Amino acid sequence: MLFSYTRSSRKLKINGYVLTKGGLIPKIELLFTSNMKLILIVSALFGGALCLETFVGHQVLRIKTKNEEQIRKLQFLETLEHLQLDFWINPSTFSLPVDVRVPANSLQAVKIFLESHRIEYSILIEDLQAVLDREKQDMVASQQMERSSNTFNYGIYHSLSSIYEELDNLASEYSNIVSKLQIGQSYEKRPLYVLKFSTGGSNRPAIWIDAGIHSREWITQASAMWIARKLASDYGNDPSITSLLNKMDVFLLPVTNPDGYEFTHTTNRMWRKTRSKNAGSLCVGVDPNRNWDAGFGGPGASSSPCSESYRGPSANSEVEVKSVVNFIKNHGNVAAFLTLHSYSQLLLYPYGYKCTQPADHAELNALGKAAANAIQSLYGTTFTVGSICSTIYQASGGSIDWSYDYGIKYSFAFELRDTGRYGFLLPASQIIPTAEETWLGLKTIIEHVRDNAH
């Protein structure tokens, strides 16, 4: 038997009665543990095809014994293995009923045995398979209901699959302006999904926003999801966003490094890099924010595969990075490149790979300060504004250095909450406040781009 009811695992509530060892409790509903459900359903589904057991024609009998003698008869029945009886409640004392699942083939023999010994019984379940089929239908229906009623909680951290499911929800709920694109695949072949926010036109100037390039920075993927919903729902309601999307498109990549993100859930919460294998090393992964073609190989990135800031064997060696680069290049009309990181509460513009000021330093600094003020206006959270090199450290191969040198003037990196108390382990209660304030900062930059870019 692929599946067998062990007596100790039985806990069946059927047609008004809970059958448990030692007694019955009246209440209606079929209840299994979810594992048991799964096993039952799988075996029922595969039973026919693989000549394994199904429960078609199986009946569950409730036997009422009157005396010790009848108990002994039932106990004798138990020993007849060829009948393949499955006692849900064992014969022990005559004051308690005995419940037994009887396979179709043995039904006649068992009933004759009981009747000939004048042992009372009733049929509790006429066809077990029918009951299981109904239960399966109910489960599927309730799962569908969960999905369509959008129970995605924006104030908690989610698994990758849950996030990907919500991307589909957003695209369908706001199908007039939101669509989901796949721009590539991760190293481990997970899709890289971008949400496109657009009211039409043809290749309008675009804002690029990405999150989660470093997988342990969970507040960024979580904030990106909130921002996605906010952007979609504000169109038609908020004048600024409405005018923005009437002129420009927004592309949002909530999980830039899905392999890493999955790894932080399954294995190591502190994983930062991609999950690519490194030739000649047991160490895995490349720092995707040292892998861009901007001062690649320079100071502030490691040449060791075991390092958290390993730059990789060559620029764009990481497929996650290459996919974004290809998308941006093919699009040809991206006006702003905004990327989310945590933690430290910083708003950064180029450069990181060198400590000289970019040509647009004055405008970027002023815009950064305006954005930081907007962030602060909500909950008092202070962001420090400056170039990467002067504010944190010299770091080569970073994304906004690449995008700026590629010609995308408005290139900013956000380091979100906090400043070190919780660091990467930011409590979920801070997700929505963080997303709200970050959105104000992003909006400030985006509105400036809308009003200044052509």
Add this chain to the structure above:
Amino acid sequence: MQGLGAALPVLLLLLLSAQLPRPAVAEQPPWAPGVERALDPSSRLAVGAARVALHNYNFHAASPSGLRALGQVRKATVKSIPGVGQKCYLQFTTEDYRSRENAGSCLATVLYPKKKSPPAVNIKCINTKDQKQIQEEDNRLYQKLKRQTKPITGSNIPDSFGNIEPALEPVWALAVAGSSYMMWEKSTEKVGYFMTQVKSVKQWMRKDDSLEFDYVILLHEMPTQEMISCHMRLIWLPGHPLKVKYTCDSENHRLEDGSGMESGSAAGIIREREENF
């Protein structure tokens, strides 16, 4: 340093109600040795030094209820002392570590020696919170922990989602205080630390009044971004100095999730120290 300590309280009052005297200094490099130059208060040198000063403060305060986090650096200057090292002079605000309420400002000097040894810190802080109240909270905390009949254990504090079980909060706060010692000792002008997580904690029951805990702590090292695992033994009795003994894994030890040596990294050198009680 001793002379400065004596004059500091008076200096504190003066300075907090007035501007720090503007140092006469050249604005372009190279810096003249011995001359104090202004630092951008949000520069990484200034912020890093302020953090180091606070690690030192938190360790010496030995008070899980009185832990402070950095608020804002208000003023910072730095002086290069030939043959000795770099000395930062700082004025910064602090917040209560847990509540983020304003906890008062501090004046500090941080000397990063040329030779690899812990930064020398001198720090004096104003208290906005009543010190007696802090002591009482520490005692309450201590009593609660002392009452436990079974050794306290825990892991992943905070957990992946940032949660800290209320019952384990005091143990986490002690970890912050103890980790401050490690982070202070290991910091340099270029490398700083944050306590990320208590991977595990186990209490060692003692016959005397002190509380003793064995920790595995994860430190986040910047700018290398490495996660450093440290084993820390801590003994605490309210009103007494904290006793900390620790070893940290050598840097770049991570293979998949295990150990392995590596050479040629650009990051600073991590020292391992064993302190004897």
